[in-house]
Amino acid sequence: MNLSNLQYLAVANWVSQSFPIVRMVLLILIALLSFVLIFVVLFQPGNDGSNINAISGSSTDTYYSKNKSQTLESALKRLTVVLAIAIAVLTILFFVSVAIYNGN
Numbered sequence: 001m002n003l004s005n006l007q008y009l010a011v012a013n014w015v016s017q018s019f020p021i022v023r024m025v026l027l028i029l030i031a032l033l034s035f036v037l038i039f040v041v042l043f044q045p046g047n048d049g050s051n052i053n054a055i056s057g058s059s060t061d062t063y064y065s066k067n068k069s070q071t072l073e074s075a076l077k078r079l080t081v082v083l084a085i086a087i088a089v090l091t092i093l094f095f096v097s098v099a100i101y102n103g104n
Helices: 003-010 013-042 063-100
Strands: none
Touching: 013 063
């Protein structure tokens, strides 16, 4: 018995068969979250002080819209950070699953 045979004995058969499915689900989640992150970043106002959105091109100059955009802006920034962290964690999980199971 060599070391590679012990590895196959320690892992249940259903676990090794589910790795391709898990990797596909992780890839789909990473792709979907990436598209959502792109759209969230596009809807954030710029930092140059002109307050023009990347998609609509509309400017916000009234007092009400400036205060409203600050809360929306902070929510979009938080969502950006959460999405980026989620994508990073899912990417790490994907590559760990590739390292554990190499497709044999």
